[in-house]
Amino acid sequence: MTPQNILLIPKIERGFVIDHIVAGLGIPVMALIGRRPELGDAVVTLGLNYKSTRMGRKDMIKLQADALPERLLQMLALVSPGVTIKRIANFEVVEKVVIQVPELFDNLARCINPNCITNGEPHVATRFKRLESGSKHFKCGHCERVCSLAELAGHLKA
Amino acid sequence: MKKDLISIDDLGLEQILDYLDLAARVEALPAEKKAGLLPGKILATLFFEPSTRTRLSFESAMCRLGGRVIGFSEAANSSTAKGESFSDTIRTVEQYADVIAVRHPKEGTARLAAEIAGIPILNAGDGANQHPTQTLLDLYTLRKFFGRVDGLKIALVGDLKYSRTIHSLCRALLAFDGVAMTLISPESLRLPGYLTKAAAGTTATFRESESLVDALRDSDVVYMTRIQKERFPDLVEYEKVKDCYRLEAKMLAGAPARLKVLHPLPRVNEISPDVDATPHAGYFEQARNGVIMRQALILDLLDARP
Incomplete structure (x- = not known):
């Protein structure tokens, strides 16, 4: 890490680093964090557009919190799959997990089809199943409309 | 369960x-x-x-x-x-x-x-x-007429874009062996690309044609559909295509004896009533x-x- 980076986004003693966010998605990821009442007291630092050997440019977020809500992790898989979650203790990385695209999104997003019954009856839990392993397309478990990961990310539920 | x-x-x-x-x-x-x-x-x-x-x-x-x-x-x-x-x-x-x-x-x-x-x-x-019960009854009708579904040559005619019946039938036919589908529709009502792409890796084939007359000579089945007025946001577009494919008894003169004409019904103008009396009419038995x-x-x- 260069001295300039340290100045912009300092090390944290404990908490989590969400690293390898595709440049430009840092702010949408911040919005996800902002939706979680469990993280209301967390100190959050956002860094945008860092140079990255692997990605060219990347965004990064540091949270001083004891735990990350499960729903936040699920939403990260939808909005920014491929990010690395690093758990920090005593300024050191003690655990590292890469968030993958799952086979199923359970009640995380609304269907993109306005005529899907799940949009007519919003209390109904949605589900979107991956078409096949490795695909970035998902099928609505109700109306069977196929949509992309990006389309689903634009229809997040609260 | x-x-x-x-x-x-x-x-x-x-x-x-x-x-x-x-x-x-x-x-x-x-x-x-x-x-x-x-x-x-x-x-x-x-x-x-x-x-x-x-x-x-x-x-x-x-x-x-x-x-x-x-x-x-x-x-x-x-x-x-x-x-x-x-x-x-x-x-x-x-x-x-x-x-x-x-x-x-x-x-x-x-x-x-x-x-x-x-x-x-x-x-x-x-x-x-x-509309899965329609698809299953269509498959049952094919098997009753021909003793098989595998290898049939089926022309799908009319509204291939919006017809739920056609979409379901196409998907089911992909599971059988070597079904050859000929698609005949106005340009604005063509079968969605995701369905034709679904044939990849199967033994089914799709080909497009503009000629209903050719299809009558070369198919086992002609599956007619109604152009659905209620699906058109612009009625001017509906008027342009509503009667584009109309089957009449005289057109069946050179058709092979085995040819069956199917339709999920209700029909409007796409099959003339004089087809009903020909041995090719299969749509009431289909019902x-x-x-x-x-x-x-x-x-x-x-x-x-x-």
Whole structure:
């Protein structure tokens, strides 16, 4: 890490680093964090557009919190799959997990089809199943409309 | 575990063939024996949008099995008009019936009904999505006429873009061996690309043609569809294409004897009434097969196979 980076986004003693966010998605990821009442007291630092050997440019977020809500992790898989979650203790990385695209999104997003019954009856839990392993397309478990990961990310539920 | 029939995509080839065999067994039963298969059982037909044909077909199927039918034929006659949710309607009606056939203008309703209800659900059409009983009766009709589905040459004519019947049938035909489909439609009503792409890796083939006359000479089946006025946001566009493919008896003069003309009905202008008297007309027998296939499905879902 260069001295300039340290100045912009300092090390944290404990908490989590969400690293390898595709440049430009840092702010949408911040919005996800902002939706979680469990993280209301967390100190959050956002860094945008860092140079990255692997990605060219990347965004990064540091949270001083004891735990990350499960729903936040699920939403990260939808909005920014491929990010690395690093758990920090005593300024050191003690655990590292890469968030993958799952086979199923359970009640995380609304269907993109306005005529899907799940949009007519919003209390109904949605589900979107991956078409096949490795695909970035998902099928609505109700109306069977196929949509992309990006389309689903634009229809997040609260 | 209870059974439902929601989407043709849920069925593998083996299960489709099993339903075709079951329908043949049901058809072979004497009427009086059929009439004793489901005494005391009730089918609820919940039709949130009008469909006289499908509803009557389901009702006839149940009545001829000795069961009874309750239901409504449009949302205005249901509690939906009073603001009741679809989920509540299903939860209530399942207390009154043993099996439900549901048609609704929104996609995904039959799947939702199946999740909610503890009794079997038959999808009688959910918006533009699925109409699996129509697909199964179409397959049954093909097998009755030809003794097989594999290797048939089938021309699909008319509205290939919006027709739920065509979409479901295409997907089912991909599971069979070597079905050759010829697509004949106005440019604005072509089959969606995702369906033609689905043929990759199967033995089915698609080809486009503009000539209905050529198809009549070279096909086993011509499957006609109505150009659906209600699907067009712009009626000027509808007027341009509404009568673009019209089949008349004189056009069948050079057709092979085996050729059958099918149609999910209702027809408007796309098949002239003079076709009815030709040996090629298969659409009324197709409608009859709808009752037989729905009997088979009701019996299967109620665990009352003969």
